[in-house]
Amino acid sequence: MAEIDDRIRVRGARIHNLKNVDTELPRDALVAFTGVSGSGKSSLAFGTLYAESQHRYLESVAPYARRLLQQLPAPEVDGITGMPPAVALAQPRSAPSVRSTVGTLTTLSNTLRMLLSRAGDYPPGAEHLDSDSFSPNTVAGACPLCHGEGVEHEVTEDSLVPDPSLSIAGGAVASWPGAWQGKNLRDILDTLGYDIHKPWRELPQGERDWILFTDEQPVVTVHPVREAGRVHRPYQGKYSSARRLVLKAYASSASETRRRKAAEFMVDRTCPECGGRRLRQESLRVTFAGYAITELAAMPLTELAAVLRPWKETAGAAGALAAEITARVEVLEELGLGYLSADRPAPTLSTGEFQRIRLATQLGAGLFGVVYVLDEPSAGLHPADCEALSGILRRLRDGGNTVCFVEHDLDIVRGADWIVDVGPDAGEHGGRVLYSGPVAGLRDVPESVTRRYLFQNILPATPGLPERPAHTPRGALELRGVTGNNLRDLDVDVPLGVFTAVTGVSGSGKSTLLAKIAEHAADRATGPGRVVWVSQQPIGRTPRSNLATYTGLFDTVRKLFAATDDARAFGYGPGRFSFNVVGGRCQNCEGEGFVSVELLFLPTTYAPCPACGGSRYDEDTLRVRYRGLTVADVLAMSVEEAAGFFTEEPSVSRALETLAGVGLGYLRLGQPATELSGGEAQRIKLATELQRRKVADTVYLLDEPTTGLHAHDTDVLMGRLWELVGAGATVVAAEHDMRVVATADHVIDLGPGGGSAGGRIVARGTPARVATAPESRTGTYLKELL
Numbered sequence: 001m002a003e004i005d006d007r008i009r010v011r012g013a014r015i016h017n018l019k020n021v022d023t024e025l026p027r028d029a030l031v032a033f034t035g036v037s038g039s040g041k042s043s044l045a046f047g048t049l050y051a052e053s054q055h056r057y058l059e060s061v062a063p064y065a066r067r068l069l070q071q072l073p074a075p076e077v078d079g080i081t082g083m084p085p086a087v088a089l090a091q092p093r094s095a096p097s098v099r100s101t102v103g104t105l106t107t108l109s110n111t112l113r114m115l116l117s118r119a120g121d122y123p124p125g126a127e128h129l130d131s132d133s134f135s136p137n138t139v140a141g142a143c144p145l146c147h148g149e150g151v152e153h154e155v156t157e158d159s160l161v162p163d164p165s166l167s168i169a170g171g172a173v174a175s176w177p178g179a180w181q182g183k184n185l186r187d188i189l190d191t192l193g194y195d196i197h198k199p200w201r202e203l204p205q206g207e208r209d210w211i212l213f214t215d216e217q218p219v220v221t222v223h224p225v226r227e228a229g230r231v232h233r234p235y236q237g238k239y240s241s242a243r244r245l246v247l248k249a250y251a252s253s254a255s256e257t258r259r260r261k262a263a264e265f266m267v268d269r270t271c272p273e274c275g276g277r278r279l280r281q282e283s284l285r286v287t288f289a290g291y292a293i294t295e296l297a298a299m300p301l302t303e304l305a306a307v308l309r310p311w312k313e314t315a316g317a318a319g320a321l322a323a324e325i326t327a328r329v330e331v332l333e334e335l336g337l338g339y340l341s342a343d344r345p346a347p348t349l350s351t352g353e354f355q356r357i358r359l360a361t362q363l364g365a366g367l368f369g370v371v372y373v374l375d376e377p378s379a380g381l382h383p384a385d386c387e388a389l390s391g392i393l394r395r396l397r398d399g400g401n402t403v404c405f406v407e408h409d410l411d412i413v414r415g416a417d418w419i420v421d422v423g424p425d426a427g428e429h430g431g432r433v434l435y436s437g438p439v440a441g442l443r444d445v446p447e448s449v450t451r452r453y454l455f456q457n458i459l460p461a462t463p464g465l466p467e468r469p470a471h472t473p474r475g476a477l478e479l480r481g482v483t484g485n486n487l488r489d490l491d492v493d494v495p496l497g498v499f500t501a502v503t504g505v506s507g508s509g510k511s512t513l514l515a516k517i518a519e520h521a522a523d524r525a526t527g528p529g530r531v532v533w534v535s536q537q538p539i540g541r542t543p544r545s546n547l548a549t550y551t552g553l554f555d556t557v558r559k560l561f562a563a564t565d566d567a568r569a570f571g572y573g574p575g576r577f578s579f580n581v582v583g584g585r586c587q588n589c590e591g592e593g594f595v596s597v598e599l600l601f602l603p604t605t606y607a608p609c610p611a612c613g614g615s616r617y618d619e620d621t622l623r624v625r626y627r628g629l630t631v632a633d634v635l636a637m638s639v640e641e642a643a644g645f646f647t648e649e650p651s652v653s654r655a656l657e658t659l660a661g662v663g664l665g666y667l668r669l670g671q672p673a674t675e676l677s678g679g680e681a682q683r684i685k686l687a688t689e690l691q692r693r694k695v696a697d698t699v700y701l702l703d704e705p706t707t708g709l710h711a712h713d714t715d716v717l718m719g720r721l722w723e724l725v726g727a728g729a730t731v732v733a734a735e736h737d738m739r740v741v742a743t744a745d746h747v748i749d750l751g752p753g754g755g756s757a758g759g760r761i762v763a764r765g766t767p768a769r770v771a772t773a774p775e776s777r778t779g780t781y782l783k784e785l786l
C-alpha cells in the first residue's frame with residue numbers, strides 16, 4: 001500500500017528569477033521563507049505555491065471558463081504534489097477595497113447588527129427592526145437625506161463666488177458654464193433688472209441669495225447685447241439658479257469630468273438629519289447596554305469587549321451574540337489590534353494591520369487542511385506583539401493547517417518548524433533554495449546570508465556606539481502641546497542633526513507623532529526648513545508608472561533611442577518610445593503590456609497582452625535598437641544590468657547606482673509601480689533624495705523603513721541613512737527592529753499601550769538609557785541586544 005505523502009513537493013519552479021527549483025515542505029507545520037530582498041521568496045511562496053493552488057481551484061470551479069483560463073499565465077513549474085488548497089492572507093502589493101471597514105473585514109459588523117436587531121432596547125411602541133436596518137448600505141437602514149453617506153454635498157455663496165470683487169459680467173459666479181450658456185444667464189439677469197456690472201459684494205444680500213439659490217425658474221424675453229457689430233435676435237430665456245445647475249450637473253451628468261467639475265463648487269458638510277451617523281432615526285434610537293450601534297462601532301475594540309463581557313452569561317440571543325463578539329475581539333487584541341474600532345475605514349489601515357485582521361478572521365473560521373500563505377506577518381509589530389503573533393500562527397498550525405510565511409523578523413523565523421532559505425543574493429544572483437529543513441540545520445550552510453544573522457546578534461555598523469551617540473545634536477525641534485489621534489497635549493523635543501528612532505507598540509502613536517513633526521518642521525516660522533517624508537505610499541497608482549518614469553531616467557533613455565540612425569530615418573522622436581501616449585505603444589493594451597480577463601464570479605485577473613506579448617510597444621517601434629537593444633529590452637533590464645549597460649551616460653548610470661546602493665539592484669526598470677512593495681517604493685524615494693545635493697538642514701521622516709527588509713538589507717539601508725546624518729541631515733524613523741533602535745543616537749519610546757492606553761512618552765534618551773527605563777516595553781527587548 002502506498003504510504004500517504006505528508007510532504008508538499010515542488011519540482012522545476014521557474015517563475016521570475018527562480019532557477020528550476022526543487023524543494024519539499026512538511027505539512028501541518030510553520031514554514032518560514034527567508035532571503036534578502038529580491039532573492040525570490042515571494043516568487044516561491046506566492047508566485048508558485050499559492051498561484052498553482054489558485055489555478056487548480058479555478059479549473060475545478062469554473063470548467064466553463066477553461067478557454068479564458070488558458071490566457072492566464074500558468075505558474076511556471078513542472079509540478080507540485082501533496083498541495084492542499086491555499087489561502088493567501090494578504091497578497092503582497094494589493095490594497096483593500098475603499099468601502100470596507102474593520103467591522104466588515106472581521107464580520108463583527110454583522111454580529112453587532114444582529115445584536116441590536118434581536119436583543120436591543122427599543123423605544124416604547126417601536127417595531128422590531130431586522131438587522132439590515134442597522135446597515136447604512138441598505139435602503140432599510142440608510143438615512144433618507146444623505147443616503148447613508150453621512151455627508152451632504154451643498155453649495156454656499158463662498159463656494160460659488162470665490163472672488164466677490166468681480167461683477168456678474170466679469171465672471172463672479174464661477175460655477176456658471178462658459179460660452180453661450182454663461183452669457184445667456186448673464187443676459188437674463190440683466191433683463192430681470194440686476195446690476196451685472198457692480199462688484200458682487202456690493203449687491204444687496206437678498207439679490208445675491210436669489211441669484212444663487214432660488215428655486216424659481218422665470219422665463220423672460222432676452223434682447224441680447226450687440227457684440228462686435230452683430231445684432232442678435234431676441235429669444236425666450238429660462239433662468240436657473242447657480243445651485244440648481246451645480247446640483248443637476250453633479251447628480252445627472254454622465255461625464256465624469258463634468259461631475260468632478262461640479263464637485264469643485266460644492267462643500268461637504270455633516271448630514272443634518274443623521275449627524276454623520278449614516279443611519280435612519282428609527283435605527284439610531286435602538287440601543288444595547290445604553291449605546292446606539294454607531295457608538296458601539298466607534299469604540300476601541302477593547303472597550304467594546306468590556307461593555308459586552310457582562311452579557312456573555314445571559315440567556316438567549318444577547319448572551320450568544322455577546323460571547324461571539326468578545327471571543328473575536330480577544331483574538332484581535334492578542335494580535336495587538338485592540339485599539340482599532342469597528343468603524344475604522346480599511347484604507348486608513350497599514351498593510352500589517354490589514355493582514356493581521358484577516359489572520360484573526362481566519363482563526364475564527366476554523367478551517368483545517370489548508371495552506372495559509374502570509375507576507376511578513378510581523379510588519380508593523382513591536383517585538384512585544386510578535387510573541388502573541390507566534391502564538392496565533394501556532395494555533396493555526398495546531399488546527400491542522402500548513403502556515404507558510406515570508407518573514408524577516410529573526411525571532412519569528414527562529415520559532416518556525418521549517419525554513420526555506422532562498423538566495424544567496426537578489427535577482428539573477430538568487431533564485432536558488434539554499435536550504436530547506438529544520439531551522440537549526442541552516443547553521444551548516446555557509447552560502448546563506450540569513451545564517452549570519454539568525455545564529456548571532458550582529459548590529460548594523462554605525463559611526464558611534466550605543467551608549468555614546470556619534471553625533472551631537474544641533475539644538476532641537478521643540479514641539480509643545482501636540483494633540484492628534486491618541487496624542488494629548490504632548491511635549492516632545494526632537495534633536496536636530498542626529499538619528500532618532502521612535503518606538504512603541506502598534507497603535508501607540510508613532511505615525512501620528514511623525515506627522516506632527518512634519519507639520520512643525522515645515523512651519524516657516526519655527527521649523528528648520530525642508531521636510532522630506534519618505535513614505536511607503538506607491539510611487540504611482542497605475543501600472544503606467546514605474547521606476548524608470550518616476551526617477552526621470554526614462555526621459556534620457558527615450559532621447560537616446562530617438563537619436564539613433566534608425567529612429568531618425570523613420571522620423572521617430574522621443575515621444576515614439578513612450579508607452580503613455582499614442583504613437584509607438586501597442587494599441588491593443590494601450591501600452592500597459594497586459595489585459596484584464598473577466599471570469600464570472602471571480603476577481604479580475606490579468607494576462608499578458610496577446611498583441612505585443614507584454615512588450616507594450618508596436619512592431620515598428622521595436623525595430624529601432626540602441627546598441628542592440630529595443631526599448632522594451634531596456635525596460636526589462638534590472639537596475640544592476642542597466643547600470644552596466646549605460647556606463648557612457650553618466651546621469652543615467654549615477655541614478656542607477658544610487659538605486660543599487662539602497663539595495664534595489666534587482667528591480668526591473670519597467671516593473672509597474674503597482675507591483676512594488678511599500679518598502680521598495682520607500683527606498684526608491686530615498687534613492688531619489690540621496691541624489692540631491694542639499695541634505696544639511698533637511699529633516700527626513702521615515703515610517704518603518706525596514707519593513708520587508710532582510711537583516712542584511714537593513715544594514716545596507718542604515719548605511720545610507722547614516723550618510724545623510726553625516727552630511728548634516730536629521731533623520732527620524734518609526735521603527736520596530738531592535739537592531740536598528742539599538743544603534744540610534746536618540747530614542748523616543750511611546751506607549752505604554754496602543755490607542756487610548758498609549759500616546760505618552762514612556763522613555764527617551766540614548767538606547768542604553770531607554771533599555772533601563774522600568775516602564776518601557778521596548779527597553780526589555782533593547783536590553784537583550786546591548
Ligand code: ADP
Pocket residue numbers: 016017035036037038039040041042043044426427428666667668675
Ligand atoms: P523577494 O520576495 O525575495 O523579495 P521576489 O520573489 O519578489 O523576491 O523577486 C525575485 C526576483 O523576481 C526579483 O529579481 C524581481 O525583480 C523579479 N520579479 C518579481 N516580480 C516580477 C514580475 N512580476 N515579473 C518579472 N520579474 C519579477
Ligand code: ADP
Pocket residue numbers: 339340341348485486504505506507508509510511512513734754755756
Ligand atoms: P502607530 O504608528 O504607533 O502604530 P498610530 O499613530 O498609527 O500608531 O495610531 C495611534 C492611534 O491613532 C491609534 O489609536 C489609531 O487607531 C489612531 N489612528 C491612527 N490613524 C487614524 C485614522 N486615520 N483615523 C482614526 N484613527 C486613527
Ligand code: ZN
Pocket residue numbers: 143144145146147148149150151271272273274275276277278279
Ligand atoms: Zn444622513
Ligand code: ZN
Pocket residue numbers: 586587588589590591592593594609610611612613614615616617
Ligand atoms: Zn499590447
